[in-house]
Amino acid sequence: MSGRKRVDGQRAYVLxxxxxxxxxxxxxxxxxxxxRLALVAKGARRPMSALRGRLMAFQAxxxxxFGGGEVKTLARADWQGTPAGLRGRGLLVGYYxxxxxxxxxxxEDPHPRLFDAYAEALAGLAALVPEAALxxxxxxxxxxxxxxxxxxxxxxxxxxxxxxxxxxxxxxERGPLRMVEGDEAGDAxxxxxxxxxxxxxxxxxxxxxESRALMRRLLAHYLxxxxxxxxxxxxxLQEF
Amino acid sequence: MSHPxxxxxxxxxxRCLPGVGPKSAQRMAYHLLQRDPRGAERLSRAVGHALATLxxxxxxxxxxxxxxxxxCASPKRDPSLLCVVEMPIDLNAMEQTHAYGGLYYVxxxxxxxxxxxxxxxxxxDRLLARVGDGAVKExxxxxxxxxxxxxxxxxxxxxxHARGLKVSRIARGIPAGGELEYSxxxxxxQALIERRDY
Numbered sequence: 001m002s003g004r005k006r007v008d009g010q011r012a013y014v015l016x017x018x019x020x021x022x023x024x025x026x027x028x029x030x031x032x033x034x035x036r037l038a039l040v041a042k043g044a045r046r047p048m049s050a051l052r053g054r055l056m057a058f059q060a061x062x063x064x065x066f067g068g069g070e071v072k073t074l075a076r077a078d079w080q081g082t083p084a085g086l087r088g089r090g091l092l093v094g095y096y097x098x099x100x101x102x103x104x105x106x107x108e109d110p111h112p113r114l115f116d117a118y119a120e121a122l123a124g125l126a127a128l129v130p131e132a133a134l135x136x137x138x139x140x141x142x143x144x145x146x147x148x149x150x151x152x153x154x155x156x157x158x159x160x161x162x163x164x165x166x167x168x169x170x171x172x173e174r175g176p177l178r179m180v181e182g183d184e185a186g187d188a189x190x191x192x193x194x195x196x197x198x199x200x201x202x203x204x205x206x207x208x209x210e211s212r213a214l215m216r217r218l219l220a221h222y223l224x225x226x227x228x229x230x231x232x233x234x235x236x237l238q239e240f
Numbered sequence: 241m242s243h244p245x246x247x248x249x250x251x252x253x254x255r256c257l258p259g260v261g262p263k264s265a266q267r268m269a270y271h272l273l274q275r276d277p278r279g280a281e282r283l284s285r286a287v288g289h290a291l292a293t294l295x296x297x298x299x300x301x302x303x304x305x306x307x308x309x310x311x312c313a314s315p316k317r318d319p320s321l322l323c324v325v326e327m328p329i330d331l332n333a334m335e336q337t338h339a340y341g342g343l344y345y346v347x348x349x350x351x352x353x354x355x356x357x358x359x360x361x362x363x364x365d366r367l368l369a370r371v372g373d374g375a376v377k378e379x380x381x382x383x384x385x386x387x388x389x390x391x392x393x394x395x396x397x398x399x400x401h402a403r404g405l406k407v408s409r410i411a412r413g414i415p416a417g418g419e420l421e422y423s424x425x426x427x428x429x430q431a432l433i434e435r436r437d438y
Contacts, residue, residue, distance in 0.1 A: 088398075095353040233359075
C-alpha cells in the first residue's frame with residue numbers, strides 16, 4: 001500500500017481553497033514537482049490555527065503532505081521568502097492566472113517550468129510590471145507546457161519561418177497559415193506579432209493587441225466553453 | 241437511492257449549514273428527534289419566524305425587523321463616519337471594541353473572483369448610494385486581511401476616492417498584548433512593512 005506516502009519540503013502555491021467539514025479546508029495546491037494536488041488542511045479554520053494565515057493564495061510556500069488517495073493530507077505549510085505583495089488590480093490578475101491553472105491543469109501532472117513562469121509572473125505583478133505583456137507570456141507558457149503544440153515561428157503548411165511582414169490566419173492545433181483572399185479578416189494576425197509572442201518581447205501596441213485576441217481565442221478553445229469567472233468579475237469592476 | 245423519507249429530508253436540510261457534513265447532519269437530526277423534540281419545534285418556529293420578519297436595513301444592509309435598524313436610527317451615532325465590514329459577525333467584532341461611534345455598512349461578502357462573486361453580486365450600487373447620502377465624510381474600510389478582503393478594499397477605496405470621500409483602512413500588525421516570539425512570520429512581516437513614525 002502506498003497509503004502512507006509522505007512528501008516534504010516542496011515548493012508550492014495555494015490556487016484556491018474551500019471549507020471542508022467543521023473546521024478544515026480543502027486546498028487546491030500547485031506544487032513544483034508534483035503538480036496540482038487537493039490537500040486537506042485539518043483544523044485550518046479553527047480560530048487560533050497557525051495554518052489559516054499561511055495558506056494564502058499567491059504566497060510562495062513550502063509544503064509537506066501524506067496519503068495516497070486523490071485527496072491528501074497537508075502536514076505543514078510554511079512561508080517561503082517575502083510576502084507575496086500583490087495589491088489591488090494585481091490581485092485580480094493573480095486570480096485570473098489561478099483560474100486558468102485550475103481549469104486547464106490536470107491533477108498530479110508536474111510542470112516545473114510553468115511553475116517557475118508562474119512565480120515570475122507573480123513577482124512581476126508585485127513589482128507593478130505592465131500586466132498585458134506579462135499575461136501573454138504566461139498564457140503562452142501555459143499552452144506550450146500543457147502540450148497544445150503552439151507553433152508561432154513557422155508556417156504550418158510550408159514549415160518556412162514566419163515572415164514578419166506577412167499576414168496570417170492562426171489555425172488552432174495547426175499553426176499560422178498565410179492569409180489568402182476570402183479569409184476571415186477578423187482573426188488576422190501579423191507575422192511580426194507571432195514572432196514577438198514567440199520571443200516574449202511584446203512592446204509593440206499592435207503585437208500586444210493581436211496577441212491578446214489570439215490567446216483569448218486559443219484559451220476559449222481549450223477551456224471548451226467554460227467561462228472564466230475571474231475575467232467576468234474583472235470586467236464588472238471596470239464598469240463601476 | 242429510495243425516495244427520501246422525512247428523516248432523509250431533515251438530514252439533507254441540515255447540511256445547508258456551513259461546516260456540516262453528512263455525519264454531523266445525521267447526528268443533529270437524531271439528537272433533535274430523539275433527545276430534544278421541544279428544541280426541534282422551537283428551532284423550526286424560530287427559523288420560520290426569522291424568515292418571515294427579518295429584512296435588510298435600508299441603511300447598513302444588516303438584518304433587522306425595521307426599515308432602518310436600531311443602530312442606524314440612533315442619534316448617538318456619528319453619521320459622518322461609515323465603517324464597511326464583510327459580514328454581520330465582523331460588525332459585532334467592531335462593536336465589542338467600544339472604540340467606534342460611527343455607523344456601518346455590511347457588504348454581506350467580499351470580492352471572490354474564483355467563485356464568481358463580483359461587484360454586481362455584492363450590490364456595490366447600494367453601497368455607493370449609501371456613502372453618497374451627504375452626511376458621510378470618512379469611510380473606514382474594515383474588510384478582512386485576506387487576499388479577497390484586500391482586493392475588495394482596493395476597489396472600494398478607488399470608488400470612494402472618486403466620490404471625494406476621505407478613505408481609511410484599519411491597521412494590522414502584532415495583536416494587543418502580543419509578543420514577536422509567538423507571532424507568525426506573515427504578521428511580523430506586515431507589521432514591519434507597515435511600520436509608522438513613532
